[in-house]
Amino acid sequence: MVTEDQVRIDYINDPELQRRDIRLGMLRLDLLHPVISGNKWFKLKENIKAARDQGHTVVLTFGGAWSNHLVATAAAARAAGLQAIGIVRGLHADTATSDTLQQCRDLGMQLQTVSREAYNRKEDAAYLEQLGLQFGRPYIIPEGGNNEAGMRGAGTIAGLLPGDTTLVTLAIGTGTTFCGIRQNLAQSCAMLGFPVMKGGDYLQGEIAARLPRCANWQLEARYHFGGFARHNPELITFINDFYRQYHIPLDFVYTAKMMWGLLELAGNKELPAHSHIIAIHTGGLQGNRSIKDQLCFSLPG
Numbered sequence: 001m002v003t004e005d006q007v008r009i010d011y012i013n014d015p016e017l018q019r020r021d022i023r024l025g026m027l028r029l030d031l032l033h034p035v036i037s038g039n040k041w042f043k044l045k046e047n048i049k050a051a052r053d054q055g056h057t058v059v060l061t062f063g064g065a066w067s068n069h070l071v072a073t074a075a076a077a078r079a080a081g082l083q084a085i086g087i088v089r090g091l092h093a094d095t096a097t098s099d100t101l102q103q104c105r106d107l108g109m110q111l112q113t114v115s116r117e118a119y120n121r122k123e124d125a126a127y128l129e130q131l132g133l134q135f136g137r138p139y140i141i142p143e144g145g146n147n148e149a150g151m152r153g154a155g156t157i158a159g160l161l162p163g164d165t166t167l168v169t170l171a172i173g174t175g176t177t178f179c180g181i182r183q184n185l186a187q188s189c190a191m192l193g194f195p196v197m198k199g200g201d202y203l204q205g206e207i208a209a210r211l212p213r214c215a216n217w218q219l220e221a222r223y224h225f226g227g228f229a230r231h232n233p234e235l236i237t238f239i240n241d242f243y244r245q246y247h248i249p250l251d252f253v254y255t256a257k258m259m260w261g262l263l264e265l266a267g268n269k270e271l272p273a274h275s276h277i278i279a280i281h282t283g284g285l286q287g288n289r290s291i292k293d294q295l296c297f298s299l300p301g
Ligand SMILES: *Cc1c(COP(=O)(O)O)cnc(C)c1O
Pocket: 038, 039, 040, 068, 069, 144, 171, 172, 173, 174, 175, 176, 177, 178, 251, 254, 255, 282, 283, 284, 285
């Protein structure tokens, strides 16, 4: 199923980086599996294990019409012999037509579309209790795999990084992956996170609260391109150029924004010379289905 030894590091050979003695590699978590890709696998694996250990036969989780997490959960649950329920944020134009949701159904996930108001209660105890009764006491995984087990699983990504890494960068949604890695990485190695939603600076306090004993991390919130899943023609051109040059496919929601930001910082000499930087390719390529006609490469799987 998912074998973590598929993961490798690809180095970006850029003359400007080489001149400043910066080695920049991408940790290719996108290669894990075509559907259960990237960081979603790491956040799910401990949750799936907990669900089984606690004797559950059903897992329930939440997501939007193009959610990487929803489809990864559908595939991981199926592989583990668990039933999966997906609560989908509704009243979204794509809910009826999304290829991601169709794939969830094809993987056997039962979907229930709910109103935005109901969806916004996804962390309320009373709402979860009601869903629990409705769906036969499932193991509930929060949206994006954002819980303790998710963070613990994400922490194991740290073990895939070379020992002489000086800076680790990744895109941030909930921050679960970032926090999990920070907790498991040597304090001497710096971390830089790129929130992909508008106003991502609010995550500063949230992440600090989750990392009481960790230092040496920073957020760079300027590269949101207008907001979560927003994009412009320049970003699409960047994704296509990056693929032609390095043969690495990026997704437009997360990894492309991070790489754009990282290369811009490098160009402005805002990254330390004589360093070994690992940018984490957190996967998410299935999300490119919503813009597939604009890309020069095909989707995995
Ligand atoms: C979900 C996702 C992220 C964000 O992960 P968090 O743990 O929520 O911060 C980053 N990259 C990709 C490709 C994702 O699918």
